[in-house]
Amino acid sequence: MRSAAKLKPGQGPLDYGNRTWLKVLFVSIFFILYAPILTLIAFSFNTDRRGIVWRGFTFDNYVKAWNNDSLIEALTNSLVIAFVATIFATILGALAALLLWRFRFPMKGGYEGFMALPIVIPEICMGVALLLFFVNSGMMGFFVSMPWPLNLGNIIIAHVTFCFPFVAVVVRSRLVGFNRQLEEASRDLGASEWQTFWSVILPYMKPGLIAGALLAFTLSLDDFVITFFTSGPETVTFPVKVYSLVRRGVSPEINAASTVLIVITVVATVLAMKLQAPPKADKG
């Protein structure tokens, strides 16, 4: 490299943000990431049944999806499961986060490891373990015989189990920023432990709780693998339904239903990210 490339006026050697090759790379990666999803959404509005050629704009696919009872049932199931699992997962996750934040205790490292296990082990292992457990403990038979929505109980239990450790991580990272002198000040001013928790710690935790809850909600709504193994023969969730449809082929109705789910999760995610972003004013 004898003839060194000159820099452009005003551009430093580390201003990679302005390099053309990087811009090209960015555009192409984002194209590859988004083109399939965007075409999926676009073709949910297509009039052509085969869904390959664009023939015109329509809401028909949404109407058809809406009138498809099994699809709607699956979507309802998914939303009910996600809703109930989120409540449980948020409470359990918050308790675990408070425990790990507040206390020193023997074997704490090991306990944290166990708490992280549901996050790290392959989903399929957790799915089959729960399947085995539900069948052998008789819980599967018990839930299957229950009326709706109680027959979703086993799926809800499974979802709570893999969601709450995630909630614990999110809430704990929020708690790390808490100034414990506020708690001491509250006690000093005569508040009881419970009053202090309710009026000082809980309000501080709130953004973490909401972000954790939204995370749990999307995780539950998105889960396929664990649900696939733990659901009874009669209970179908939305991803499981999509799976059985996809195996049969591509149809604009799946596009429509998928688009609905994409919108739900994207809104929840963007909300969660907004809430998780550290507020600039409450330093220290």
Next chain:
Amino acid sequence: MDNWKQNPRVFWTLGLPPSIWLLLFFIIPLGFLFVMSFSDKAVIDGQISINEYDYLTGFSNYIRAVDPLYLTIMWKSIWISALATALCLVVAYPIAFGICFAPNRWKPLLLLLVVLPFWINLLIRTYALIAVFRTRGYVNEVLGLVGLGPFEMLYNDFAVIFGLVYVYMPFMVLPLYATIERLDKSFLEASLDLGASQFQTFLRVTVPLTMPGIISGVILVFIPCLGTFLTPELLGGANAIMIGNVIERQFKAANDWPFGAALSFLLMYATFGALALRYLFTLRSKGVGV
């Protein structure tokens, strides 16, 4: 932080519910699976039973797992995962690097764009890939307009690897972004100032100093790839089977739970092995002081 003995009442109130839940619905199920992996189907009246088992009969399932047929599949799972992980790294590094050096007002948006697909249902994203790449999909339609194809792009190993990279890329970008962002840029400036070219700086300074992020990203992608079953199921051909598919078949179609349990535990051990490797690397890079 308080000692738990200072306030045992609060300690137990906080600790018991999540611990009991974890024990009951996670540890015990894993225990069931563990026991099952050492069991065999019961033989009743000379017939192999469908749902009766002889518990703790021995290692027969594990011995079966080292049969060349399954070893081949495990080996294939490992190299497909490794290749997908490597591709993820190659693509994600410049992305993470670029975001770190992008103007500040662009950063949140770029990060959001990288992470957003991760939140969209895995199944939907895989389905979207099928719609794009199938024989009568959009890519082949476009190629058809210029008189090419149609090509069979799905149902082979390439499709599985592409699908894995597509699906798990955000896992790689995030830890890389976090370490590159924390990296003191004056190290790169010092390297350039001392006469190193951009490429030498990248190899000798940037890569070693961002190694913790690279390792995190590799582990975060490799583990779910190794255990995946949806991607090869939907995008792979008949012989693109990975270990996850074998496990699924034992629990669904083949109804051989003991063998499936043994395979699950082997998969978990592989996962723990990968995590242990990361731990070793972090211990070593502690000396680096980054």
Next chain:
Amino acid sequence: MSDAIVSIRNVTKSFGGGITAVDRVSLDIAQNEFFALLGPSGCGKTTLLRMISGLETPTSGQIIIAGEDMAFTPPNKRPTNMVFQSYAVFPHMTVEQNVAYGLKVTGVPGDEIRRRVGEALEMVKLTQLATRKPDQMSGGQRQRVALARALVKRPKVLLLDEPLSALDAKLRDDMRLELTRLQETVGITFIIVTHDQDEALSMASRIAVMDRGSVQQVASPAELYEHPRTRFVADFIGKVNLIDARVHRQIGRKIDCEVRGVGRMELLSDGLVGAQVAIAVRPEKLKIASQEPSSAIRVMGKVRHVAYFGDTSHVVIEAADGLSLSVNVQNESRHGGSGVERGQPVWVHWSPEDSIVLTE
């Protein structure tokens, strides 16, 4: 200047959003000079240094290093090396590897690298620590590594960005001497950026004082202190009393000017009649008297405040019309300190030669 090693011609650097960090700066830095860029934070001194190193490029202008315009040459192709404010000693390499890095990447043969690294480590007295990692070293030692790493390249110009700011006070004094010694030994041009006037005055042979992107004055330390050209320089270097005045008339080489509430003063200067000027006097040049003195310039006032500093006392005197003057008094005897008390009426006087008339 024909023997200039670095010649900065009309260099401007603007960032997006209309911020101009460096505004049409021209400077010549001679061979073997110890040159300082001095100014408050945000004055553009670091940006200027980084443009000399190639880590940033100007929006316009020329940067001529060793006779060649290098304004847009990448940093790795320039005969300059930099000691970073944070030292930027590579944490994943030993001291030796750090020092050898710049030679290795440019393809210097192995035995030459070993020899030069050995010499460089000896020069900064780090031979014993050659195999240490940076995280096992103190800030002062890391700085020596940074110095050795830059000097081993035998640059034509060594650039130092606030090299002493991260050290504690005691070490800083030692390092000042060390840097001056090093510069004399190696005979390389040093350009140092600092916001600390003591640092610049004690080390540099010439100083450029910068403010808001432009160079206010380039001069030797003594010249800057005794003959500042602008209010900014007078105020930034040392302590100063700035007295607003208006030029009344010119009498030969003197001007006759009027200070509000005090009266007329005759000072050595060429001033435009009618112009507003500032009269700058250093506090140690002022004298206090209890009786009316015979000096040409004398002001009556009252002692507002006395601060005792051991060797000196700083006395603030309030004269008529809100004019406040600081006086440094040497505490020459063990008893009595400054010899004045708060509220005491006194005369302040100084000789016209000690005042500087500033028009800018």
